[in-house]
Amino acid sequence: MASIRRLKKDVDYLTFSVIGDCFNYSIISGKNNPHVSEIVKNIIATRNDLRDRINAGRKKQEKKEVKKYYDAIFNDLLKSVDQAFTELSEAVKKAE
DSSP: OOOHHHHHHHHHHHHHHHHHHHHHHHHHHOOOOHHHHHHHHHHHHHHHHHHHHHHHGGGOOSHHHHHHHHHHHHHHHHHHHHHHHHHHHHHHHHHO
């Protein structure tokens, strides 16, 4: 992890990529799929949670503890984004 600011940017970039893909699907398909809306709600909640966790981590003092803390946040980010893209992919396949 390079910096806290970079981690925040990564959180925003990846979550907004999921949201953008969900909106693109909704526009192209012309349908309002409730499952896709749920994906957007979940990823927004995840983004807010991750940003809160990033801001709360500044209270940690030991360098090893801080690194583990932010690495765990980054791993949670990757897992949640991967899960959201997988759910969106399944929703698109079911709609076809």
